[in-house]
Amino acid sequence: MKVLxxxxxxxxxxxxxxxxxxxxxxxxxxxxxxxxxxDEIAVEEAVRLKEKGKAGEVVIVSIGPQQASETIRTALAxxxxxxILVKTEQMVEPLAVAKILKAIVDAEKPGFVITxxxxxxxxxxxxxxxxxxxxxxxxxxFAHSLELADGVAKITxxxxxxxxxxxxxxxxxxxxxxxxxEPRYASLPNIMKAKxxxxxxxxxADLGVDITPRFKVLKISEPPKRSGGVKVSGVGxxxxxxxxxxxx
Amino acid sequence: MTCLVIAEHDxxxxxxxxxxxxxxxxxxxxxxxxxxAGENCGAVAEAAAKxxxxxxxxxxxxxxxxxxxxxxxxxxxxxxxxxxxxILAPATTTGKNILPRVAARLDVGQISxxxxxxxxDTFERPIYAGNAIETLQAPAGKKIITVRTTAFAAxxxxxxxxxxxxxxxxxxxxxxxxGEALSKSERPELTSAKVVISGGRGLxxxxxFKLLDSIADKLHAAVGAxxxxxxxxxxxxxxxxxxxxxxVAPDLYIAVGISGAIQHLAGMKDSRKIVAINxxxxxxxxxxxxxxxxxxxxxIIPELDEELSKRGYK
Numbered sequence: 407m408k409v410l411x412x413x414x415x416x417x418x419x420x421x422x423x424x425x426x427x428x429x430x431x432x433x434x435x436x437x438x439x440x441x442x443x444x445d446e447i448a449v450e451e452a453v454r455l456k457e458k459g460k461a462g463e464v465v466i467v468s469i470g471p472q473q474a475s476e477t478i479r480t481a482l483a484x485x486x487x488x489x490i491l492v493k494t495e496q497m498v499e500p501l502a503v504a505k506i507l508k509a510i511v512d513a514e515k516p517g518f519v520i521t522x523x524x525x526x527x528x529x530x531x532x533x534x535x536x537x538x539x540x541x542x543x544x545x546x547x548f549a550h551s552l553e554l555a556d557g558v559a560k561i562t563x564x565x566x567x568x569x570x571x572x573x574x575x576x577x578x579x580x581x582x583x584x585x586x587x588e589p590r591y592a593s594l595p596n597i598m599k600a601k602x603x604x605x606x607x608x609x610x611a612d613l614g615v616d617i618t619p620r621f622k623v624l625k626i627s628e629p630p631k632r633s634g635g636v637k638v639s640g641v642g643x644x645x646x647x648x649x650x651x652x653x654x
Numbered sequence: 655m656t657c658l659v660i661a662e663h664d665x666x667x668x669x670x671x672x673x674x675x676x677x678x679x680x681x682x683x684x685x686x687x688x689x690x691a692g693e694n695c696g697a698v699a700e701a702a703a704k705x706x707x708x709x710x711x712x713x714x715x716x717x718x719x720x721x722x723x724x725x726x727x728x729x730x731x732x733x734x735x736x737x738x739x740x741i742l743a744p745a746t747t748t749g750k751n752i753l754p755r756v757a758a759r760l761d762v763g764q765i766s767x768x769x770x771x772x773x774x775d776t777f778e779r780p781i782y783a784g785n786a787i788e789t790l791q792a793p794a795g796k797k798i799i800t801v802r803t804t805a806f807a808a809x810x811x812x813x814x815x816x817x818x819x820x821x822x823x824x825x826x827x828x829x830x831x832x833g834e835a836l837s838k839s840e841r842p843e844l845t846s847a848k849v850v851i852s853g854g855r856g857l858x859x860x861x862x863f864k865l866l867d868s869i870a871d872k873l874h875a876a877v878g879a880x881x882x883x884x885x886x887x888x889x890x891x892x893x894x895x896x897x898x899x900x901x902v903a904p905d906l907y908i909a910v911g912i913s914g915a916i917q918h919l920a921g922m923k924d925s926r927k928i929v930a931i932n933x934x935x936x937x938x939x940x941x942x943x944x945x946x947x948x949x950x951x952x953x954i955i956p957e958l959d960e961e962l963s964k965r966g967y968k
Contacts, residue, residue, distance in 0.1 A: 433767070455689060480862050501758060501762075502712075523906060529781055529897065531750050531754075536758035537758075539756075540758050544725050544826075547724070560832060565746070565748070566900065569835045570830060570831070570833075584898065620792075623788060634942065635944035635946070637935075644951060654849070
């Protein structure tokens, strides 16, 4: 069974994001970029399935500028077999991302798609579910653990009340939560090997998808600032202040 | 211009997240209808009918909706979507699971986790873990929206909506519920508690984490955790507050042994008052805390517990 893993290049999770003064966006100049952490977990899970003999080829796909091929390389160094870069300089909204991925699924015919539950830049949490719906496939979102057997994926999900297990018929889409696994670091020999793995380039137009944004971003602004308060000397003073504030 | 709100419930009781989503929906357009989909959930529909401002409750009471799995819920929502200009759900794990499927099938983009309705087509939502706020204008046509419930007040009781039963939609049958492990607690829910006390890696173990219980009991607080504490196995995943866990905005948030990573701050910085207890005086949590106590939490927590007892908190 072929597994498709969509990954996104985003601002590294350790970077403190700065909003541009003209409110046109966030400052991306000279900022460290990395693979979306949830997508790293997705790559790891796919590679583990392959190592256990439950998956065949692992295909990595990313949508973005030329530099997104570096993100694909990282996934190939972790154990992916080949990459597809859908190249565009434009911002692509989640629905258009899902349509591009659908076109790739239609061509590649994977039996399972694994991707991150959300990207840490736009925090939309939409693509996996949208892709599943466009394909008419079932889904297991926010995955905490996975068992694959006999054409069925048994996925335990992190939900607000605890954990829930669903059984979905394959083909299906799974989106990853934090506790699914701990992604490996790629070894130097594997990084070298990944340089020789193929990455095919396509454009959204090749796939017949219109990526013109539907939404208008009017501005990107700073959230209300919270200033640090005071240090208190002990629990007595703390409780006096909380009482005066009326919160206890 | 009618909106539909997807009710959050467990077949027995209606959750507060529904009331908050109704408030957001009424700002988008009115009248507001509420969809209660579940199994043996008549009591939930009756509760929803009492929310002020709700004109009608749609009740889909059938086995496929018992757990509100995304696939049958998608089919059900598509069967009624024609009648609505906007469909909203709380940004809970249930709402987030279902709504993008509906949006995709309607060929409409979704607006996730709105914080504010500026006008019926313009919304504010957090991006980059809440470090930036995006103001987004939607095109004409249907709106599909999830709502950050901590950003909206709960709609009051006092309505008397009609309840209309609707038929189940055909289900593809490609998914099924296979079990759950829910955390049981007598404490208030994290997302609606007035006081939250959260622990981080500083607690050091699952055993030590229980130190927070006595204070939580005295303040009628919910107990939360940082990602580090959940990853370390001190508490289950449903305790996690942060960018990818739960967003909370209580009157009082007490962070114990939490350093204050951006991802954690994203989930709690809208709290009214924040208290930080940490031995590292340079910890980033102090930059957002109204009151900071620098010191060993294993000394401070028992002292705080005792002082609360002295002052008559039980």
